[in-house]
Amino acid sequence: MEPRCAGRSCVRARTGTALVLSAALVLSAGQASGQAGSPAGPVPPQLLAARRAALMGRLGTGVVVVRSAEEREDEAHAQDSSFRQDDDFFYLTGVEEAGSVLVGVADGAGGGRWRLYVPERVPAQEQWTGARLGPGAEAVALTGVADVRAAARVVADAPELLAAGGGAGGALWVGGAAPRSCAVRGAGCMDALVAPFAAGAGGTVAPLGPQLAGLRLMKDADELRRMRQAIAITVAAQREAMGSAAPGQHEYEVEAVIEAAFRRRGAERVGFPSIVGSGPNSTVLHYDANRREMRSGDLVVMDIGAEYGYYTADVTRTIPVTGRFTGRQRAVYDLVLGAQQAAIDSVRPGTTLGRLELIAREYMRANSGTICGGGSCDRFFIHGLSHWLGMDVHDVGSYATTLQPGMVLTVEPGVYLPGESLGVRIEDDVLVTAAGHEVLSAEAPRQAAEVEQLMHAGAAPAAAKR
Ligand code: GLY
Ligand code: MN
Ligand code: MN
Numbered sequence: 001m002e003p004r005c006a007g008r009s010c011v012r013a014r015t016g017t018a019l020v021l022s023a024a025l026v027l028s029a030g031q032a033s034g035q036a037g038s039p040a041g042p043v044p045p046q047l048l049a050a051r052r053a054a055l056m057g058r059l060g061t062g063v064v065v066v067r068s069a070e071e072r073e074d075e076a077h078a079q080d081s082s083f084r085q086d087d088d089f090f091y092l093t094g095v096e097e098a099g100s101v102l103v104g105v106a107d108g109a110g111g112g113r114w115r116l117y118v119p120e121r122v123p124a125q126e127q128w129t130g131a132r133l134g135p136g137a138e139a140v141a142l143t144g145v146a147d148v149r150a151a152a153r154v155v156a157d158a159p160e161l162l163a164a165g166g167g168a169g170g171a172l173w174v175g176g177a178a179p180r181s182c183a184v185r186g187a188g189c190m191d192a193l194v195a196p197f198a199a200g201a202g203g204t205v206a207p208l209g210p211q212l213a214g215l216r217l218m219k220d221a222d223e224l225r226r227m228r229q230a231i232a233i234t235v236a237a238q239r240e241a242m243g244s245a246a247p248g249q250h251e252y253e254v255e256a257v258i259e260a261a262f263r264r265r266g267a268e269r270v271g272f273p274s275i276v277g278s279g280p281n282s283t284v285l286h287y288d289a290n291r292r293e294m295r296s297g298d299l300v301v302m303d304i305g306a307e308y309g310y311y312t313a314d315v316t317r318t319i320p321v322t323g324r325f326t327g328r329q330r331a332v333y334d335l336v337l338g339a340q341q342a343a344i345d346s347v348r349p350g351t352t353l354g355r356l357e358l359i360a361r362e363y364m365r366a367n368s369g370t371i372c373g374g375g376s377c378d379r380f381f382i383h384g385l386s387h388w389l390g391m392d393v394h395d396v397g398s399y400a401t402t403l404q405p406g407m408v409l410t411v412e413p414g415v416y417l418p419g420e421s422l423g424v425r426i427e428d429d430v431l432v433t434a435a436g437h438e439v440l441s442a443e444a445p446r447q448a449a450e451v452e453q454l455m456h457a458g459a460a461p462a463a464a465k466r
Contacts, residue, residue: 223390277423
C-alpha cells in the first residue's frame with residue numbers, strides 16, 4: 001500500500017504536490033497543539049504560570065532549557081498519530097507542538113522570565129497536518145508566556161539569554177525530551193540546541209527533571225480534575241469488563257471491551273498497555289500479550305489505565321471468569337484485599353510508601369494461616385506496594401518522600417502462585433488529603449461479593465457476549 005503522507009517532513013519531500021494544494025489554503029486557528037480540541041480542554045494559563053513560577057522559586061541564577069518531544073523518525077513516510085508531548089514540557093506549557101523549546105531565565109531571587117519558541121506555521125504543511133500553533137497571540141493566550149518566538153531563533157538567541165541568566169556565574173538546567181540523537185536523557189546530551197547554551201554557561205549543567213519531579217508530585221486543581229476523570233473512565237471500563245467477561249472468550253476480547261470503554265468516554269490513549277491475564281497469565285506481573293482463551297475456573301487480572309488529558313489511571317481488579325470465586329481463590333483474594341485495606345487505612349500526611357508496604361506485609365504475615373502452606377503469603381507478594389501516579393503510570397518523585405496532601409499513589413498488593421495458575425492483584429488510586437486520604441477508584445467493585453454480583457448482573461448468554 002502506498003504510504004500515506006501527512007507529516008511536516010513528508011510534505012517537504014513532496015513539495016511540488018504540497019505547494020499546489022496550498023494555493024487555496026488559508027491559515028486557520030491552530031487548535032491541535034494547545035489542547036483546545038481535546039476532551040480534557042486546555043490547562044488554564046494561570047495554572048501553567050503558577051507551575052513555572054514555582055519552578056523558578058526552586059532555582060538559583062541561570063537558564064532553563066526545556067525541549068518538546070519530536071515527531072517519530074518515520075514521519076516522512078507515514079502518518080504519525082502517536083505523537084505525545086513530553087510530560088515536563090506539557091506540564092509547563094500545555095502545548096502539544098513538536099519542535100518547540102521553553103527557555104527560562106532565573107534571577108536567583110526566586111523570580112525570572114520565560115520565552116517560548118514554537119515552529120513557524122507553514123500553510124502548505126497544514127493541508128496535511130491540520131492547523132498548528134505557531135508563534136503569535138494564540139500561543140501567548142494558551143500558555144500565559146508573553147514572549148513567544150519562532151523556534152528557528154533559539155540558538156541565535158542563546159548568548160542573550162545566557163547573559164541575562166548570570167552569564168559565566170549562572171547554571172544551566174536542561175529538561176524535557178531527549179533528542180533522538182541522544183542515548184542519555186537530560187543534561188548529558190550536548191546536541192546542536194543545548195551545546196550553545198552549555199558553552200556559554202559558566203556554572204553547572206544539571207538535569208531539570210529532579211526539580212520538576214518535586215513539583216509534579218503535588219497535583220494542582222487542573223491535574224486533579226484530569227486524574228479524577230481518567231480514573232472514572234477506568235472504573236467504568238472495569239465494570240463493563242466484569243459484566244461481559246466469560247469462559248471461551250480470549251483475553252483480547254476483554255481488552256477490546258476495556259479500550260472501547262476508554263475511547264467512548266474521551267480517553268485519548270491507554271496510560272500503559274492493558275494487562276488482561278487469565279489463569280497462568282494472572283501470575284505474570286506485566287503480561288500484556290492478551291492472547292489466551294480464558295477457561296472456566298480461571299482468575300483474570302485486569303490491570304488497566306485510561307489516559308485523559310495527559311494523566312493516567314492505574315486500577316487493577318481480579319475476577320473469576322465464571323462469575324464465582326472458588327473457595328481457594330476467595331481465600332487468597334480476601335487476604336490480598338485485607339492487606340490492601342490495612343495499607344489504605346494508613347494513608348495520611350506524614351507517612352511514607354515504605355511504611356505502607358510494611359503494614360500490608362505485616363497484615364499478610366498475621367493473616368496467612370495455611371493459605372500459602374504454613375509460611376506467610378507475603379513471600380509471594382513479589383513487587384512493591386505503591387508508586388506515584390500522574391502523567392506517567394510510574395510517575396516521577398522519590399519513593400522516600402513523606403506523604404503530603406495533593407499527592408496521588410497506588411496501593412496494589414498481590415499474591416502470585418504460578419504452580420496453581422493463581423494470581424491476585426487489587427490496585428486502587430489514592431489521593432492524600434489533609435484529613436487522611438480519598439480512594440479515587442472506590443467505585444470499582446472490590447469486595448469479592450460485589451465483584452460476583454456485578455458479574456452476574458451483567459451476565460448474558462456467552463454467545464451474545466462475543
Ligand atoms: N500497571 C502497572 C503497575 O501497576 O505498576
Ligand atoms: Mn500500579
Ligand atoms: Mn497497575
